[in-house]
Amino acid sequence: MIESTGSERKIIILDTSAFIARNFNLTDPDTVVPASVLEEIRKGKLKRSLDYADEMLSVRTPGKSSRESVMDFARKTGDLNVLSDTDIDVIALGLELGGTVMTDDFAIQNVCRVMGISVIPASNLFISKTIRWTYRCTGCRKYFKSYREKCDVCGHEVRRISSGKRHKDKI
Ligand SMILES: [Zn+2]
Structure with a gap:
């Protein structure tokens, strides 16, 4: 590297x-x-x-x-x-x-x-530094603003949730 x-x-x-x-x-x-x-x-x-x-x-x-x-x-x-x-x-x-x-x-x-x-960002339309996704525990359903592997509360897996108009995922 x-x-x-x-x-x-x-x-x-x-x-x-x-x-x-x-x-x-x-x-x-x-x-x-x-x-x-x-x-x-x-x-x-x-x-x-x-x-x-x-x-x-x-x-x-x-x-x-x-x-x-x-x-x-x-x-x-x-x-x-x-x-x-x-x-x-x-x-x-x-x-x-x-x-x-x-x-x-x-x-x-x-x-x-x-x-x-x-x-x-590539364009002049500057995208805010704040990550627009939220994360949610698959167990207790708690929301998190930033990514983490495991939930602080119950230890279950945390997943990203897509939300909002600005979402640009290519699905
Ligand atoms: Zn949890």
Whole structure:
């Protein structure tokens, strides 16, 4: 695993929503795109957004172990079922490179925060730092504002509950 270089370099990992927003510098050598994201963009309507940047982009594929680590966390937070393979790659690269993930996807943002990976929104519509999900115990039904594996009261599993208009899960 590559160590985080702190303030020296700031690696930014882009997901597809970052390409939609175009709020980054493609010529920046510290801008990294997961191979699967690039593949997804090449296939779709966003192909044009690549322009001539295709050649300049730094393309990476995350290792199996970091992908598994992401999936473990996402399973715990309840985000795994809404994350695509591409999403997992984005977070896994954030982990491997000690970089910052740029995305508007709530599930990616959520998992990044739980894993201690820094995350910035792709669009100018800044999404509040507060996680919009709530968590609820499967046993005593107590609500929690932040993720925890087990309920403080009864020890049962805590699950994320989707609620509110801003919910963007891709089910
Ligand atoms: Zn409980």
